């Protein structure tokens with residue numbers, strides 16, 4: 001198996017140099033000492049606390065004190081845009097909220113219209129599909145650099161393992177130095193098997209081997225970590241499409257979950273990323289990370305509208321337990337308080 005080093009390196013150099021707006025932390029340290037766990041499990045309220053103090057506090061202020069006049073509605077629109085809802089969507093929300101003439105007042109109108117933007121959600125918590133009982137469910141995790149893919153994999157794996165699933169991790173980020181060690185250190189902590197190749201190996205080959213191992217061991221779920229990549233890099237997106245084809249080849253009829261990990265602090269640029277990853281791999285769900293670190297949680301509305309792919313999890317911190325099932329009604333409730 002050969003690795004076309006020249007082409008790949010050129011791509012990644014271009015990625016690092018050319019598009020500086022997307023964060024690419026240089027090899028974040030391997031989490032040897034993980035953040036301390038506490039017994040309390042995270043909630044949606046933890047995730048939106050910063051947004052409540054941020055754009056939502058401003059929205060409450062405007063809606064409570066302002067008369068429902070032109071100026072107030074303009075300020076509402078501006079505030080929604082500042083909260084990452086997006087200009088077009090903010091305009092729609094305001095015009096619908098205005099024409100509702102909600103008996104609960106303008107705030108109730110805005111709340112109802114924002115709520116309408118989110119699909120009512122699946123019944124029950126997310127579980128990866130497993131069409132053939134003798135074959136594992138497959139979860140492919142993709143996204144741009146540093147969004148929280150590997151950390152989210154650890155969180156999801158821990159969740160599934162605690163529910164009794166046998167989980168295998170596949171270290172298909174063969175590019176970034178220390179990526180495999182990072183995943184290995186999570187695997188050790190969580191006591192889960194990991195399938196890895198040497199640095200620079202073909203990521204699809206890692207996936208193929210992980211699926212083989214999972215079938216041989218009768219594992220329930222394989223979760224595949226991939227290298228962060230810019231959505232504008234054709235060759236790198238093609239590499240993901242190849243991983244998809246490898247899964248289809250090794251497990252015909254499998255219906256992999258393809259989770260796009262979106263850093264909530266990225267703002268509206270996240271929409272363009274999500275669209276490109278959707279086109280290359282067919283996303284089935286979104287993991288919205290670092291919701292705890294943004295005061296602009298309105299990106300949730302924008303992404304659901306643009307893609308029609310549900311947000312399934314929210315990352316609300318760095319601990320392994322900082323993952324909450326995304327429930328649209330609960331999100332709006334937590335946001336409005």
Ligand SMILES: Nc1nc2c(ncn2[C@@H]2O[C@H](COP(=O)(O)OP(=O)(O)OP(=O)(O)O)[C@@H](O)[C@H]2O)c(=O)[nH]1
Nearest residue numbers: 145146147148149150151228289290315316317318
């Ligand atoms: N506050 C907060 N930090 C997070 C969350 N999820 C991940 N992080 C942090 O984000 C940083 C990057 O996380 P990684 O999991 O390494 O990201 P990645 O997408 O795998 O990165 P690459 O493999 O380099 O593309 C780490 O410092 C994580 O602890 C979250 O929900 N909240």
Ligand SMILES: [Mg+2]
Nearest residue numbers: 149150173179
């Ligand atoms: Mg990673």
